[in-house]
Amino acid sequence: MKISKKQGVDIFHLLLEASKKQERVERTQLLQSIGIEENFVEGSVRINWKTCRGVECRLCIDACPTSALYWREGEVSIAKELCIFCVGCVGVCLVDDCIQVSRKRPSEEIERFSNARDVLMLLHTINSRKAVERTKSRFQNIEAQLKQ
Numbered sequence: 817m818k819i820s821k822k823q824g825v826d827i828f829h830l831l832l833e834a835s836k837k838q839e840r841v842e843r844t845q846l847l848q849s850i851g852i853e854e855n856f857v858e859g860s861v862r863i864n865w866k867t868c869r870g871v872e873c874r875l876c877i878d879a880c881p882t883s884a885l886y887w888r889e890g891e892v893s894i895a896k897e898l899c900i901f902c903v904g905c906v907g908v909c910l911v912d913d914c915i916q917v918s919r920k921r922p923s924e925e926i927e928r929f930s931n932a933r934d935v936l937m938l939l940h941t942i943n944s945r946k947a948v949e950r951t952k953s954r955f956q957n958i959e960a961q962l963k964q
Contacts (some may be wrong), residue, residue, distance in 0.1 A: 863915050903917050917930075
């Protein structure tokens with residue numbers, strides 16, 4: 817039975833999608849086995865080995881909560897299946913644009929980080945949102961008590 821091109825079946829696309837799905841399943845199982853929860857739909861991490869000073873500092877390796885970053889043959893390497901895109905490595909890196917992390921939130925928002933300032937701005941934004949939410953909650957509690 818032949819399938820015509822008009823039907824739009826692309827075996828390579830189907831195989832690629834099946835492979836990606838299998839990788840996601842295996843990644844989820846691996847992270848669950850070490851007690852790590854994924855917060856991002858997808859992401860990527862890259863290291864610019866031309867600017868990396870890993871041999872001198874190794875700060876990113878120490879900061880990585882899942883040990884996705886490790887020392888191999890004179891450079892920092894990435895076990896991509898362990899990376900949870902937490903940006904801890906970017907936050908401690910002494911060299912701007914040495915480590916680049918891109919991640920997609922479940923809300924489809926894409927975030928990119930390549931220096932400590934980016935990470936600090938994210939933390940500031942998150943903490944500000946939480947402070948506003950707590951203040952609103954307290955205000956609603958006080959308002960409810962006054963009505964009683």
